[in-house]
Amino acid sequence: MRGAGCTINDLWDRDIDAKVERTRSRPLVAGEIAPFDALVFLSGQLGVGLLVLLQLNWYSILLGASSLGLVIIYPLMKRITYWPQLMLGATFNWGALLGWSATQGSVEWSACLPLYVAGVCWTIVYDTIYAHQDKVDDLIIGIKSTALRFGDNTKLWLIGFTAAMLGNLIHSLNIHNPKDCATKFISNHQVGFLLFLGIVLGTLYKKHSEERTKPSTAGSGSSSTSGQLSATVTSARNIAV
Structure with a gap:
């Protein structure tokens, strides 16, 4: 629909x-x-x-x-x-x-x-x-x-x-229901993973878009992008943990 x-x-x-x-x-x-x-x-x-x-x-x-x-x-x-x-x-x-x-x-x-x-x-x-x-x-x-x-x-x-x-x-959330509390707590791991995945894919898409719209630069630009992606993944991983 x-x-x-x-x-x-x-x-x-x-x-x-x-x-x-x-x-x-x-x-x-x-x-x-x-x-x-x-x-x-x-x-x-x-x-x-x-x-x-x-x-x-x-x-x-x-x-x-x-x-x-x-x-x-x-x-x-x-x-x-x-x-x-x-x-x-x-x-x-x-x-x-x-x-x-x-x-x-x-x-x-x-x-x-x-x-x-x-x-x-x-x-x-x-x-x-x-x-x-x-x-x-x-x-x-x-x-x-x-x-x-x-x-x-x-x-x-x-x-x-x-x-x-x-x-x-x-x-x-039912704070008087232990099972519901456990379910909601565990679901935050899933939310963290989705945030992690979204941040990484967003960074990769941004890198891809920049490469398509801008002339290619020297190796320093590539190194900078790789460093940015690495930092993003590390930060996102901390969110997902």
């Missing part, structure tokens, strides 16, 4: 994308793919999604089907409100509810709602950062986003939403 959402978004936004520097080379805008072909592809995506959904219980089928409305209307929100990222968060994180109902038969709101709200807050954080790429073009063509709403106070808003995200995750 994530892929179907991207297809729907590109269909809705193709006129807007043509006016934004970053998106004007997208296939629909550039004419590489016709809207009809995109609709055929979308039908295939929705068909596969439906086949998967029909394997679940009826509660989950109805819950999953109800998310399609969010997927369809999300792209329109940037034309109406400065908070399209809120709608995106509500759409993207539907899986927090669906995953539980698929395995347990229905949604246990006391367990799922904190995770869902945390996911919404997280989405607002990263998609606001994403929206800052296009804020100049968005301002010119009249498109709204949290990047424009928050303006120069964006970092303060992001701190607030990050705190809300962590707060909702911590809310799920």
Whole structure:
């Protein structure tokens, strides 16, 4: 469904994308793919999604089907409100509810709602950062986003939403349940490993991008990059431990 959402978004936004520097080379805008072909592809995506959904219980089928409305209307929100990222968060994180109902038969709101709200807050954080790429073009063509709403106070808003995200995750901790405490403690090793992996891969990607965009330099530059990567790996390893 994530892929179907991207297809729907590109269909809705193709006129807007043509006016934004970053998106004007997208296939629909550039004419590489016709809207009809995109609709055929979308039908295939929705068909596969439906086949998967029909394997679940009826509660989950109805819950999953109800998310399609969010997927369809999300792209329109940037034309109406400065908070399209809120709608995106509500759409993207539907899986927090669906995953539980698929395995347990229905949604246990006391367990799922904190995770869902945390996911919404997280989405607002990263998609606001994403929206800052296009804020100049968005301002010119009249498109709204949290990047424009928050303006120069964006970092303060992001701190607030990050705190809300962590707060909702911590809310799920049962400090009177030894097993739950042990599970949460052990999960931090997994978080540390993911942070370690992200830092290392990010550094490697940055090195690769710099090599592609800049002329190659003498061996000292390569040595400096290797030293930077080594220091990053060491620092990341300390996080993961």
